[in-house]
Amino acid sequence: MGETLLRKWLLADFDLEVVELTPVAYGADIAAQVWRAATATNVYAVKWSGAGTNTGHQVAAYLGDSGLPGVPEMVRTIEGGLWSVHAKKRLTVTPWIDGVRAAQSGLTEEQWAEYGVLLRRVHDAEPPIRLRDALPKHSHIDARTPTIAAEVRERLEEPEGEVAEELAAVWSQYEHVITDLCTNRPPAPTGPRVICHGDPHLGNVLVDDQLHLIDWDDVIYAPREQDLMFMLGGMGDVGPTTPTQLDAFLRGYGPHTIDQDAIHYYRHVRAFEDVVGWSHQAITGPEEPYALAVVKGILDHGLAALAVSAER
Known part of the structure; x- marks a missing residue:
C-alpha cells in the first residue's frame, strides 16, 4: 500500500x-x-x-x-x-513506544519479575460481561492450521527450489514428530478462563523505562496456562532461558498452581501451529531461509521436541 x-x-x-x-x-x-x-x-x-x-x-x-x-x-x-x-x-x-524488543535486548532479573506482574494483572482483569462473552474461546490460528498443513504436505511432494527441497527433507526426518502433533492432541483443559494475550513471548514486549505488551491480535478467553506456557520452556530466547529468569517471572506473577496438563495441551497446539505456519512461509515467503531455520529449531530442540517428549 x-x-x-x-x-x-x-x-x-x-x-x-x-x-x-x-x-x-x-x-x-x-x-x-x-x-x-x-x-x-x-x-x-x-x-x-x-x-x-x-x-x-x-x-x-x-x-x-x-x-x-x-x-x-x-x-x-x-x-x-x-x-x-x-x-x-x-x-x-x-x-x-520508543523502546527495543525484549527478544533483542533480553530482560534483567528485575524486568522478568516486572513482566510477571504485568501478565498477572492482565489475567486478573475482570472485563465487562459483554466483552468477556465476545472473546474467542479457541485459537483462530489453530482452526485453520490443518488446512495449511495439508497444503504444505502437498507442495512438499514435489518441492520447488532449494529451500523447499530442504524443508521436505526436514519434514521427512521429523515425520514422527509432525504426525504426533497432527493426530495425538491432548485433551483440552477445562479450568477457569481469564483474559489471555495469546502470544506473550518477548517478541511482543517493548522495553523503555517500563515493559509494554503489544500486539493483541491473538487474545483469547482461556485458562491462564495458555499464556504461561510461553514461560515454561521450548520458546528459546523469546522466553526465560535460565532457572533464575523463570524464578523471577514466577515471583512477579505470584501464587498459582500451574496445571501441567493444560501446559501440555497449549504447548502441543502452539508447536503444531508454528511448525505448519513457518513451513508455509518457507515455501511461499517472505524470508524463506529464515523460516526454514525456525522450523528446524522448533522440531529439533524447541517447542515441538518438548511437546512430543512429554508424551513419551
Missing part, C-alpha cells in the same frame, strides 16, 4: 496529519503492515492488519483505558471507534 493512501486514511479516519511515515518490519505476521507515523506534535504506531479478531483491540482498549501499566492505549477514530476498515483490513493507531 502506498504512503499517499495511508496518509489520506489517517487524516480522514483519525484526524492525524502525518508528516513522516516509516515502515516497520518485524515478526511472523505477514498479514500485517506496521508504520511509525509522525505528526507535527506526536508519534504513533500504525497497523493495517487482517489477522486476529476485533476483540483483541477491544481488550487492549479496555485494559489501556483501565490504566493497566504496560498496555498501550488505543487512539480513537474521529467517530470514536477503535479502528477503521480498508480493503477488509483493520487500521489501528497507538502511541509510538
